[in-house]
Amino acid sequence: MSDDEKTPARQVITDYAQSHFRYFRTVDGTVYAQRTGHPVARPIRSQGTTGSHRQELMVGLFRDGVGVFNGTALKEALDLIEALALTEQVQPTHIRVAPGFDGATWLDLGRDDGRSVRIHPTGWDIRVPDPEEVCWRRTQLTGELPLPAKDTNGKGIDLLMRLCNFADAKTEALAIAWLIGCLEPSVPVPAPFLTGPQGAGKSTGGRMLVRIIEGMTGDLRRAPKDEENMITAVAAGWITALDNLSHLPPDLSDLMCCVITGAESIKRALFTDGDVVRSRYRRPMLLTGIDVGVIRPDLAERLLTLRLERPRVRRTEAELWAEYAEILPAVLGSLLDLTVKVRAVQAETPTDLRMADFAHLCAQLDTATGFGTLEAYRASLDDLNDDVIEGDLLAQTVLKHAAELTPGTEERMTSAEWLHALxxxxxxxxxRPLPKGWPTTGKVLSDRLRRIQPTLAARGVLVDWGRTSAARYIELGRQAPPPPPEQQTAF
Incomplete structure (x- = not known):
């Protein structure tokens, strides 16, 4: 056969690739490749340590006896494949947890064979998901989970709580609710803050909770120094766990709020002047520390306090983690059983809490088990509100002023007049001298009051803003106590 009659190498590679892989694009334009019948997808341009599609394609061509090709032929073939994939239907990729068809959700076990857990209100089972339904994306942070045990009768949860040092049953219920929330990809959950005295096992307890979802390779990490590093860590895994926090700078606090409830990051694409890369993220978070100092009110509404106590009997790390690895299949199986049970029940959604989805989950858990989780969640928020007030001298001063008002009455002044009075x-x-950070103008005072408004409202002090024909005003009042039950009017 003459050289002119030979099939070009790029055509051989393209034909092989299209017969063995499925190509698609995500909403941000990234092209992924999925081996036929397998749910794990790899970006075709990735050169990461988890393996790129280029490497996967080269190995397949060699092992199937097609040949070994030079870089130019591979590049030309992949360029054509990428261009063709950009015309295909958009499909998202997911890390660890994904929504499925018919109200189901999926949990990636991180296995090479692609087997995953399908969770539905009617039950859960282990299967390989249809690539059209779920596309998994994996990174170095995607650890392997054991196959969950069936018919555990809840013993896995009991075994887990025996290893953790939670202070009481209410705290254990909140931890369980958070774990169930981590298996729901479309619902934000508050970040548990594991706190307690030195030696209470906060880091160990945090690792145990994280590894139920992320596998035995899941771990805690130090807080990143900037937003870019934080977003990189968040994008590479499902649960972001920060260890041994001693303070929360305003920038980190704001970024954590975005991670918990969801946000989007945009940065310039490499080697371009006008193109950008969009990163959307919403992830469960977990924090540990003895004390983080002043907590900003917007973050306090997104936290979940889990208190631990010092254990009476100490064990070696080797003994502890060997037992944990042994019980992990039962723990995961019990968690899945409870998740199915919770999703199958109906419960009223509380309308007075910011994290309404998690409050609804707590109500469902109470209906299914009678744990009293919602009450514990409200108590946790009250404690966090106290922490916010204790760390904010302006909030303390406003509460002191409001204490002199008659319940059910309001007082109006301009922001400058309020600044003078407070x-x-x-x-x-x-x-006595004013503390650092005390408002210096009426505008600064108004902005500070807007930030602490929910915290003050939780203590029965209402702040509102309005305008008359002459000027703007700020209204401060004490909430009137509810009438006795016999005086309430039924509608």
Missing amino acids: TALYSGEDC
Whole structure:
């Protein structure tokens, strides 16, 4: 056969690739490749340590006896495949947890054979998902999970709580609710903050909770120094766990709020001037620490306090983790059983809590088990509100002023008048110096009041803004107590 009659190498590679792989694009334009019948997808341009599609294609061509090709032929073939894939239907990729058809959700076990857990209100089972339904994306942070045990009768949860040092049953119920929430890809969950005295096993407890979802390779990490590093860590895994926090700078606090409830990051695409890369993320988070200092009110509404106590009997790390690895299949199986049970029940959604989806989950868990999780969640938020107030001298001063008002009454002043009144109340007769960060103008005071408004409302102090024909005003009032049950009017 003459050289002119030979099939070009790029055509051989393209034909082989299209017969063995499925190509599609995501909403941000990234092209992925899926081996036929397998749910794991790889970006065709990736050169990561988890393996690129280029490497996968080269190995397949060699093992199937098609041949070994040079870089130019591979590049030309992949360029054509990528161009063709950009015209295909858009499909998302998921890390660890994904929505499925018919109200089901999926949990990636991180196995080479692609077997995953399908969770549905009617039950759960282990199967390889249809690539048209779920496309898994894996990174170095995607650890392998054991096959969950069937028919555990809830013993796995009991075994887990025996290893953790949670202070009481209410705290255990909140931890269980959070784990169930982590198996729901479309619902934000508050970040548990594992706290307690030194030696209470906060880091160990955090690892145990994380590894139920992320496998034995899941671990805690130090807080990143900037937003870019944080987003990189968040995008590479499902649960982001930060260890041994001692303080929360404002930038980190705001970024954590975005991670918990969802946000989008946009940055310039490499080697371009006008193109951009969009990164959408919403992930469960977990924090550990003895004390993080001042907590901003917007983050406090997204936290879940889990208190631990010092264990009476100490064990070696080797003994502890050997037992944990042994019980992990039963723990995962019991968690899946409970998740199915919770999703099958109906419960009223509380309308007074910011994380309404998690509050609804707590109500469902209470209906299914009678744990009292919703009550514990409200108590946790009250504790966090107290922490916010104790760390904010302006909030303390506003509460002190409001205590002099008659319940059910309001007081109106301009922001400058409020600044003068609150400053005089804080300084007192001895004219003590104002603390660092005290508002210096009426505008700054108004902005600070907007930030702490939910915290003050939780203590029965209402703040509102309005305008008259002359000027804008801020209204401060005390909430009137509810009437006795016999005086309430039924509608």
